[in-house]
Amino acid sequence: MAIHINNEQLLFHLQGKNTSYVMQVVRDGYLAHLYWGKRVHTYRGSNKIIYMDRGFSPNPDASDRTFSLDTLPQEYPAYGNGDFRIPAYQIQLNNGSTITDLRYKEYKMYKGKPKLEGLPSTYVEDENEAETLELIMEDKLLGLIVTLTYSLYPELDVITRSVHFKNEGSQNLKMLRALSASIDFRDDEYELITLYGAHNNEKNMERRRIVPGVQLVDSCRGASSPQQAPFLSLVRKGTDEDQGEVYAFNLVYSGNFTAQVQVDPYRNTRVSIGMNPFDFSWLLEPGETFQTPEVVMAYTANGLGDMSRIFHELYSKRLCRGTFRDKLRPILINNWEATYFDFNAEKIEEIAVEAKKAGIELLVLDDGWFGKRDDDNSSLGDWVVDQRKLPNGLLDLANRICELGLEFGLWFEPEMISMDSDLYRKHPDWCLHVENRPHTLGRNQLVLDLSREEVCQYVIESVSDVLASAPITYVKWDMNRHMTDIGSAALPPERQRETAHRYMLGLYKVMEEITSRFPNILFESCSSGGGRFDPGMLHYMPQTWTSDNTDAMCRLKIQYGTSLVYPPITMGAHVSTVPNHQVGRVTPLETRGHVAMAGNFGYELDLTTLTAQEKEEIKNQVALYKEIRPIIQFGKFHRILSPFEGNEAAWNFVSDDQSEVVASYFKVLSQPGASLRTLKFKGLNPDYIYKNVETGELFGGDELMNAGITLPRIKQDFLSMFWRFTKHHN
Template identity: 80%
Template structure:
């Protein structure tokens, strides 16, 4: 049994393959956090909580001066009842007060993992692979229960947490804060790792020592955003890719979030994560419930690489869903950087013919095919084909491409509306807005109000009409602005601060309906690239366009940072033209290919402008990727040289059975008097002998990992090198 409960002591021990998580109901029914870390066989209380009188730490009624919630490690802390630290939740009562007192009521344990109402989450294919503990806290004065849910994936050493608020009383309550997880650590010897960035510069890594006070990352943009990611990890000093303790938190949510650490006066550390309480309230009527999103928590002593491989394996197998979860993803070409808005059917067909000749499997028609969309000022919301560009409609174009032996995909941006559109002229109140206030425009567009059922129904119908009429097997779902002027014409004044969360719930309902209705369509999420690359979207769309920045050297960092949490199979990675359209850099076509091969390979350029020699390189890239596609998309990923720290980068992919490896090395700038470099691979079986497919040389797995291979010295900027090794059966 993975969850061990001492019913007399009310002690709960969640025991994974390599980790333990322990909590206990202590005096007066408060739930205390005792331990999270390396697996222990039994917990007998060696790290007892020491109760002592601390100045300015008050005591709950009836407790002695040594007992204060301000100094106790808790599981789901409140504010106003002697704890001054960041609370996990806050309820406002009808009398205006925000003091509550939730204490242990009961618990239950069961096999399996329930779905979260209206929200994405990890799941179980078999009830035996997950065990769930629910601890119910109650405030009898207001007749409200808080259900703390802990699901343990024993195989993956993962604990997921979420919370449900059940109003069983007669008061109309307001949730002011409803976070999904809180963990109290009893020391502050940690460094904090988060992911930050911007459009075209996503998933940079920030690492710093935590300090007394609050360190926070968040989004109040209506999306998880490229600026901060809903991820946080505490690591011990010296933790690197291969060793050291990591405590990681990732929120399965696509909207406004907060992730915080707080170090108190006594060097205790509290981590909290969930929906951002900024500009959020939720009316909780009698007999109603509120469900928070899920936090996926990972502990490992095997460094950041060990953490990443846990997330990768879990998300590939128990977050992503549908028939494409276990399928090799197609190699595609997107016409955007080749044509932008300037195309017609013949031009697209010519691009497709070139793509087919080099082995591309899927052609994606990007923005500009609908309404009167000649630029980004018009027509969003009018999902009707532009007959000026495509006089015979989308079915004709799709069939032209399919007759070449390729699949056809299409770009949408369904969550948005242009002011210059038939939809806006008919329904101006359907956008997110505040009455009598001027609009704030982003990319010359407004956001549709997905908190409204009729808006969600319109989007489902508009997209469904196209997907039902046209032989489409791929959709790129874009979202190119963030939420401002936050308000809904359909909500009463007291519910206006629910708009942002209701928007996300509406989005999830749309995605659930469309992906269920069209299971043969591979949906790829996009938000000007990685602006909404999060676990919530992966539940519906098993891959994401990683960044609008297609420069190979920039992508070294972007894809490295993204891989901290998300597996390569979820990353769209394309080869584009040079000079690169985002940064103007000129890089070798070979290097661009090796970088893009570390995700779902695609192309974003005009193949008709390439030389014969360049087309031959592309053809060989595609043939190589097809040979090793399963390894890249379903193998284990190992980061070797960090481009954030060095003038170079390296990584490798190893098959589950360790019989095959593909590895890449990149040098950014050539240096004078450069040292001779030896590269050591990771993840191989030390007892196997491996053959270099290109040279035929044989090396032991132990030799490749511990001795390494000498790199050829090449005087060239933006160099890319590539190797493939396979297990050799020695008789």
């Protein structure tokens, strides 16, 4: 067993391959956090808690002024009974008070990992892959039962946490805060890494020293958002890609979240993460339950690169699901930047003809095929074919594409409704809104109220009807605005602040139903690009459009930052035209190709307008990606040079058996008097001899990693270099 329990001391030791996580029940049933870090064989309490009297830290026991919840390192702290730090949960009673007092009741331990009702989560395929500990806490006065669930993946050094509330009392309880995890560290010698951004500028890495007070990232937009990701990590000073301690937290949820670090006056650090309590409450009537989303927690002493590979392994194998989880993903052409809304069946078929010549495998018809959709002002919710553009219907076009030898994909935005739509005219109350308040528009559209069962069923059936009507093998599921006017016509006043979370539960139900009905369709989530790139989405759709920004130089940072948590196989990455539509930059087609090949490869341009030379280069890119695709999508990813730290970026991929290597180097701007660069690869087998596929040169794996390759001096902006190595057999 990987979970060890000392029943006499009520000490719980979760022991992974390289990590230990230790808790203990202390003083009258309080649950204390003792240790998380490098694996210890047997925990005997060498780092015992020192109790002492601290001014203004009150005491639950008047006879002992040294014991205070304000200074105790805890696992799931409450509000109002002595701890002035940020609580993990807060509940309002009928009398208006918000004081609760959870004490330890019992534990359960078992092999495997439970599913979370109505929520996405990581999973196991064999019960021996994980072990689970449930610590059951109780407030006897209220009849409140709170179950803290810890699941350990021992081989990955991953612990997942979630919390289940049950009202076994006789009065209504109103939950005001219900975070998924809280953990207290006994020092503050950390730096904080988060991912921030905006539309077209997602997943920027921010690293800063933590200081006394609260450092917080969150979203109250109704989505995980491009502005801040539901992720944070604490790292020791000097930690880099290859060495140093990392404590990482990622919330498996696609809605409002908070992730925060609080340093108290005594230099203790509290990390807490979960659903955002802002504008949230949940009425828990007698007999009812509430489940929080899951948090994935990873520890490593081997730097950020190792942290990323832990997440990549877990997410690609035990978060993503379905037919395509372990399948090679197709190379696609999307017509969006080629035509926008201005297309017809003949134009799409012309693009498909050129795509087939290039070896592309899938054509995706983007926005504009339905209703009367000539711009973004109308028709969302009316999932019927626009016969002005497709006079013979969707089936005819899809069959023509398939007859060319390509697969056919389609764009939807199922969560939205246009005011100029038949659906809105029939059901104006189906959008999120507050009675007598004017609508706030975003991109000229409103958000459907997925907290309502009838709305969810409409989305399920209307999308399913289209998917069943033609040979569709790919869906791009978009979401292009955040929530405003958050209210539901179907909820009573006391439940209005449940709307945003009920929306997410509805969305997950919709996605579960549709993806289950159509297991042979590859679903890619999107939110104006990477606005909802989170683990919750990946549970239903195994890849995400990384950003609407397709400029290769911008994508260096976007894809590099995204890779901190998410594997390359989950990242949609396309080559687009120049000047780039987002930033106007002109970059070489070779560079655009090399950047996009670091993810799920495709194109977003009009192939019919390219020169013969460009078409030939694209044909060669497609052929190359087909050869390296297994390594990119299923190999191990190593970051070498960070575009956030200079003028260059580099990374390499290594196959699981270390027999094949793909590496890329990029330089943004050419510099005068530039130094010569030696690029050192990572993750190779030091005992293998590797052959350069292009030149035939032979080098040892140890040489490529330690001595490196000297890069030629090339005077060119937006430069890329690319290598393939294979194991040499004598």
